[in-house]
Amino acid sequence: MEAFYELVKNFNFLLIGAWETLKLTSFSVGIGLILGTFIGMGRLSRYKVINYPCTAYVEFLRGTPLLVQISIIYFGLPQVGIQLAPYPAAVTALGLNSGAYIAEIVRAGIQSIPRGQYEAARSLGLTHWQSMRYVILPQAFRNILPALGNEFITLTKDSSLASVIGVSELMRSGQFVISRTFQTFSIYFGIAFIYFIMTLVISRIVRYVERRLSVG
Numbered sequence: 001m002e003a004f005y006e007l008v009k010n011f012n013f014l015l016i017g018a019w020e021t022l023k024l025t026s027f028s029v030g031i032g033l034i035l036g037t038f039i040g041m042g043r044l045s046r047y048k049v050i051n052y053p054c055t056a057y058v059e060f061l062r063g064t065p066l067l068v069q070i071s072i073i074y075f076g077l078p079q080v081g082i083q084l085a086p087y088p089a090a091v092t093a094l095g096l097n098s099g100a101y102i103a104e105i106v107r108a109g110i111q112s113i114p115r116g117q118y119e120a121a122r123s124l125g126l127t128h129w130q131s132m133r134y135v136i137l138p139q140a141f142r143n144i145l146p147a148l149g150n151e152f153i154t155l156t157k158d159s160s161l162a163s164v165i166g167v168s169e170l171m172r173s174g175q176f177v178i179s180r181t182f183q184t185f186s187i188y189f190g191i192a193f194i195y196f197i198m199t200l201v202i203s204r205i206v207r208y209v210e211r212r213l214s215v216g
Contacts, residue, residue, distance in 0.1 A: 002183070003183045003186035007186040011190065014170065017172065017173025018198060020168055021156065021159050021169040021170040021171075021198070022198065024167065025152065028090075028155055028159070031091065031092075032096075032098025032102045033098075033148075034099075035095065036099045036100070037103075039100070039103035039106075040103040040109075041107075041110065043055060043103060044111070057100060058104060060100075061096060061100030062101065066161055067164065069097055070090065070093040070165060071164075074089040074165045075165075086165045086166045087167055089165060090167045094155060102148065105147045108144065109143050110132075110137070112143050113143075117135055118135065145209065146206065149202065149203065149210075152202055153199045157195060157199065160195075
């Protein structure tokens with residue numbers, strides 16, 4: 001009973017860590033969404049000078065562990081004169097990593113739109129970028145919303161890796177509580193429960209938005 005007493009006693013502290021996790025994930029997904037949209041369009045470019053760097057970016061970020069990417073940005077960059085605090089380093093690493101995955105999601109979403117719609121937009125006098133902005137991307141984002149929701153959930157869980165560089169998110173907060181109470185089982189159980197609730201809520205919100213867009 002003492003173990004769960006410590007969990008209840010420190011639950012508010014864990015919730016503060018959970019809030020930091022959500023903020024960290026939201027900033028990272030925001031960066032990843034902007035980056036992934038442009039990289040995804042770049043992957044479809046017929047110009048090699050655009051296509052090749054975008055492809056290399058996606059392949060490298062998807063082919064290396066997130067923990068290694070965090071370590072390169074936080075521990076490696078200072079050796080070339082770039083020093084980042086733990087929080088900006090974590091947001092940068094998570095955002096860059098998410099951008100690679102979102103780029104592939106966006107690329108697939110654009111390819112799911114019939115080519116005729118792009119040609120129709122061009123025939124109406126729209127430029128390439130206007131056709132993408134007003135015709136293709138709005139439809140593509142509706143199609144890829146479930147995949148984006150999965151990426152948000154995955155990144156929420158992966159953000160626990162930011163604890164290795166001292167970011168005070170949920171996992172780090174839990175480790176701090178364990179160092180004071182030595183109650184590993186109940187505290188880790190509490191952390192897992194909070195992660196479960198967060199991902200469940202995100203999943204339900206994505207489904208709700210998906211239904212609303214389908215009705216529209």
